[in-house]
Amino acid sequence: MADVYRLGFVGAGNLAESIARGVANSGVLPPSTIRTAHRRPERCAVFESFGVRILETNQQVVDDSDIVILSVKPQVVKEVLLELRPFFSEEKVLVSIAAGIKLHDLQEWSGHRRIIRVMPNTPSAVGEAASVMCLGQMATKLDEERVSCLFKAIGKIWTADEKYFDAITGLSGSGPAYIYIAIEALADGGVAAGLPRELALGLASQTVLGAAAMVNQTGKHPGQLKDAVTSPAGTTIAGIQELEKGAFRSTLMSAVLAATKRCQELSQSKPL
Structure with missing residues (x-):
């Protein structure tokens, strides 16, 4: 028998909508077991739809x-929680994103x-x-499940100690922005090499998607997958050499560390 319970959203923004849609569309819960409230009728209409x-x-x-x-x-978390306190x-579970x-x-x-x-992205x-x-x-354990x-x-979704959450924010929270820049730069490179813009962007985004899928689905280390496509004196190693000249890896690592540091700073400045 399916595990059915009532799921509520306090806050009906875009992320709440994504979660609610995913839960409903996947059949985890019937839509009728999900509820929310919002002052703006247009947001209510989206959820009602x-x-x-x-x-x-x-x-x-x-x-x-x-x-x-x-x-x-x-x-506004503090204000909202004090109001809802x-x-x-005891039987309710509070999940904060x-x-x-x-x-x-x-x-x-x-x-x-x-x-x-929970920290989603x-x-x-x-x-x-x-x-x-x-x-x-x-x-x-049931709450976790x-x-x-x-x-x-x-x-x-993964489970981790809270002490890692600032670094998680720096990597997966901010990380999509780094990848968008990489996709844009790859597409610009294609345009510089003579490709039409639309084709270059399509190839760049699909290449990133495919490479990520290779890592996730094969279980192989990214370095191993990189070596498999890098022939001696070939085109790929010529491109990799340029990435190394530009400190590509070090720059991405620094981006994660900078975002982590900023998250630590923001975490320490508590709301009024």
């Missing part, structure tokens, strides 16, 4: 849900300890998210 139940207030969403996904902007009974807000603060503001923190919009979760002190199942509906 795929069967989500719309309630009048966030308090009603929490009261009427078994698992509550907190998907508001980080700067009376509605978090607010970047940079630690379990300790979530527990303090909500008065609740059955919490799971923007490819959730196309079902290819890289998400990581860490468990609060009272989260159960249910939340894992929810986020598998929009991609892949």
Whole structure:
């Protein structure tokens, strides 16, 4: 028998929409078991369009849900949780996807300890998210299984200690932007070599997609896959030599470290 429970979203933005759509489309939960609330009718209409139940207030969403996904902007998390604090009974699970807000603060503001923190990324919009979760002190094995199942509906999910979350943000949270720049640069290179823009962009994006799939599906180390396409004195090694001259690897590593550092700084400056 399918595991059916009520899922609520406090915050009905784009990421919440991606998760709700993925959950509904994959059959993890029927759309009728999902609920949210929003002041803007157009956001409500989007959720209603795929069967989500719309309630009048966030308090009603929490009261009427078994698992509550907190998907508001980080700067308003404290205000929202303090307002919803009376509605978090012991049997409810609070799942926060607010970047940079630690379990300790979530527990303090909500008065609740059955919490799971999740860091997804923007490819959730196309079902290819890289998400990581860490468990609060009272989260159960069933809670972990249910939340894992929810986020598998929009991609892949890992479990890690919270101490890694700043680095996770620097890598998978900010990482899509690095790859967009790489795709744009590859396409520009194709145009510089004489290709039409549309063809160059299509080839660049599909090449990145295919290379990522090779790593994920073969289980081989990226260096091994790189060596397999790099013939002696061939075209690929000539290109790789230029990447090494431009410190391509070191620059990407530095980008992850810089984003991690910035996330640490933001995490330390708590909301008022």
